[in-house]
Amino acid sequence: MDTNTLFAAALQLTRPWKVVESQFDKEDGKLEIWLDFEKGSQFACPQCGSKCGVHDTVQKKWRHLNFWQYETELSVRMPRIDCQKDGVLLVEAPWARPGSGFTLMMEALVMLLCQQMPVSDVADMIGEHDTRLWRVVGHYVEAAQRERSWEEVVRILVDETSARRGHRYVTNIVDAHTHELLLMVEGRSSEALDQFAEALKGHGGQSEQIQWIGMDMSPAYIKGAAASFPNAKIVFDRFHIMQLAGKAVDEVRKELQRHGADIKGHRWAILGNEWTRSEDQQMVRRQLCNLYPRLGRAIGLRDMLQDVLEDGNEEDLKWWRARAGRSQLEPFKKLAKTIRDHWEGVITYFESGITSAAIEAVNGCIQLAKRLARGFRNFNYFRWMAYLKAGHLHLKLPPLSAT
Numbered sequence: 001m002d003t004n005t006l007f008a009a010a011l012q013l014t015r016p017w018k019v020v021e022s023q024f025d026k027e028d029g030k031l032e033i034w035l036d037f038e039k040g041s042q043f044a045c046p047q048c049g050s051k052c053g054v055h056d057t058v059q060k061k062w063r064h065l066n067f068w069q070y071e072t073e074l075s076v077r078m079p080r081i082d083c084q085k086d087g088v089l090l091v092e093a094p095w096a097r098p099g100s101g102f103t104l105m106m107e108a109l110v111m112l113l114c115q116q117m118p119v120s121d122v123a124d125m126i127g128e129h130d131t132r133l134w135r136v137v138g139h140y141v142e143a144a145q146r147e148r149s150w151e152e153v154v155r156i157l158v159d160e161t162s163a164r165r166g167h168r169y170v171t172n173i174v175d176a177h178t179h180e181l182l183l184m185v186e187g188r189s190s191e192a193l194d195q196f197a198e199a200l201k202g203h204g205g206q207s208e209q210i211q212w213i214g215m216d217m218s219p220a221y222i223k224g225a226a227a228s229f230p231n232a233k234i235v236f237d238r239f240h241i242m243q244l245a246g247k248a249v250d251e252v253r254k255e256l257q258r259h260g261a262d263i264k265g266h267r268w269a270i271l272g273n274e275w276t277r278s279e280d281q282q283m284v285r286r287q288l289c290n291l292y293p294r295l296g297r298a299i300g301l302r303d304m305l306q307d308v309l310e311d312g313n314e315e316d317l318k319w320w321r322a323r324a325g326r327s328q329l330e331p332f333k334k335l336a337k338t339i340r341d342h343w344e345g346v347i348t349y350f351e352s353g354i355t356s357a358a359i360e361a362v363n364g365c366i367q368l369a370k371r372l373a374r375g376f377r378n379f380n381y382f383r384w385m386a387y388l389k390a391g392h393l394h395l396k397l398p399p400l401s402a403t
Contacts, residue, residue, distance in 0.1 A: 007033050010067070011074075011095070016041035024070070031067050035076040043091040045083040046098075052081035055088050062096050063128070064103045071127060074103065102136060104398035110136050111397055115388060118373040119381075134381055141384045144393035150175075150182065150203035155212040155352070156196075157359040158221050160188040161366060163382055164375060170382070171221075172362060174390075176214060179358040181366075181390035184383045193224030207231075214354040216240040217342055236345040237356040238309040244338065245302045246271055248331035252298040261292055270295070273306075294329065301332050314347045362390045 001009075004019040013019065016038040024031050042051045057077045064072040079091050095103045102110065113122040114137055123130035155176035163170045163186075171192035173183045183199050185192045197207045207229050214235045215221045225234055253270055257263055263270070266288060269281035277285065289296030301324055308316045317339070324336040339346055349355075366386045376382040387393055 011035075011064075014094075017094070029070055031070045031072045033064075033072065033074050035074055037077070037079060041079070043079055043081050045081060045086055046089050046092050047086040048083065050083060050085070052083050054079040055082035056080050058090065060093070062093070062101060062103045063106055064095075065105050065109060097139075100136070100139075101132065107136050107140070108397045108399070111140055111395060118369075119385075120373065134384070137384050137388070138380065140395050140397065141387050141391075141393065144395050145387055145391065146202075147394070148182075148203055148391075150200055150205040151209075153177075153182065153200070153205060154209055155214070155354060156182070156210060157214040157354070157356060158193065158225075159216065159356060159359045159363060160218075161363040163379065170379070172359060172366070172386070174359045174362050176212065176354055176358060178392065179362065180392045181362050181386060184386050186379055188218070188220060190220045190224030190227065193221065193228045197228040212348075212352050212354055214352075214356060214359075216356075217338070217345075222345075233348050233352070234345040235348045235352050235354045236342055237354075238349050239356050239360075241309065241339070241346065242302075242306055244335055245305050245332075248329070248335050249295075249298045249302050251331040252295060252329055256292055256295060261295075263288055263292070263295070270299070274303075297327060298329055298332065301327060301329070309349070313350055317347065365390050 003022055007022055008017075008019040011019070011033075013035070017035055018038065019033055020036045021034040022031065037054075042053055044050070045052055057079050060076050060078045062074045062076070064074050066072055074095070076093065078093065080088055081091060082088050092098060095105075097104065097107075100107065110122065110126070110133055113125070114133065117125075119133050119137065120130050123133050153175050157174045157176050158171065159174075160169045160171055162168070169188045171185050171188050172181060173185075173192070173196050174181055183196050185195045193213075200207060200210075208231055210229045210232045212235055213225045213229060213232050214237055215225070217236055217240065222234065225232060250267070250271060253263060253267065266284055269277060269284040270288065274282055274285065285299070289299060301320075304323075305320055308320050312320075321336045321339055324332040327333065366389060369385050369389050370376065370382070373385070376385065
């Protein structure tokens with residue numbers, strides 16, 4: 001078997017394509033393989049599919065998978081056909097998609113690596129500029145995103161996450177059932193829900209099918225949900241409510257400290273769940289609660305609220321709200337008012353059981369990717385990587401075993 005036949009077999013070429021020459025540049029460590037077609041060949045028109053003769057040729061190049069450890073490039077004399085119906089058109093290469101400078105197998109490798117590594121690291125590994133790789137990522141991610149069906153989506157979660165320094169945020173919308181990232185949009189305004197309503201139509205859904213929307217108490221998201229999904233019930237996340245309760249405890253702690261209480265340095269013993277504290281912290285916590293009754297009442301109210309949200313019902317929450325309102329602790333009186341003002345969305349949790357756990361996990365995955373990449377130059381890069389990491393996309397990648 002000569003060299004040309006060997007490379008043709010490795011590339012899995014079929015007639016009329018053939019390898020006519022190959023050359024290895026030892027200094028640059030590059031292998032170049034020249035491809036051509038048999039004389040008298042006819043090719044299908046890219047538009048109508050009819051067989052046509054060759055009009056002329058142009059020279060094209062594609063980066064291919066490395067042969068051994070050496071960078072490999074295909075240099076091809078590509079035919080242009082003269083179709084009676086569609087005119088002069090360039091023939092589509094069977095080993096590459098139109099407009100790409102990589103072969104299909106090279107793109108498959110790029111996508112496999114980019115799912116596991118930052119794109120900039122992949123670019124360094126294969127010796128390409130990362131902008132070229134981002135175009136590959138964008139093509140496959142956008143194609144997979146367009147094919148997604150949202151017909152079965154009835155419960156969604158909405159939350160913000162940081163995109164860049166300087167208070168730059170994005171809004172993520174997640175399927176509460178499958179935990180898939182459905183959509184990422186710039187900003188954290190009410191328009192984010194409007195954009196999701198429009199996107200829903202393009203994925204086979206309708207705004208009327210959304211029954212539950214889990215979120216925090218952001219006025220922007222509340223406004224957007226009411227405008228775009230009037231039939232949906234808003235569910236205020238219990239973890240967000242407990243976060244507000246934790247802040248109320250911390251405000252009581254700060255107030256006591258301002259009035260001379262000797263509690264400096266014990267913040268982490270006071271805040272959070274008792275069972276997550278060390279034995280020493282638990283002992284300090286009990287001592288401080290005995291020494292400062294206001295602090296003890298604040299922690300007790302927080303723990304009671306957690307029990308109500310975990311195993312209680314609407315009547316239990318009414319009881320807690322009344323008790324917090326009479327507590328003479330301003331931070332908890334304020335929290336009781338907040339819960340009363342958002343009552344329908346708070347008690348809907350008991351009916352739906354929806355929490356933000358899924359979207360917090362998605363946000364954590366996205367933020368990890370952002371840190372590993374040391375940030376993204378633009379929003380599209382961030383969005384593509386978020387879909388790749390958390391969208392459960394079905395990428396239609398070419399097999400690495402065939403052209």
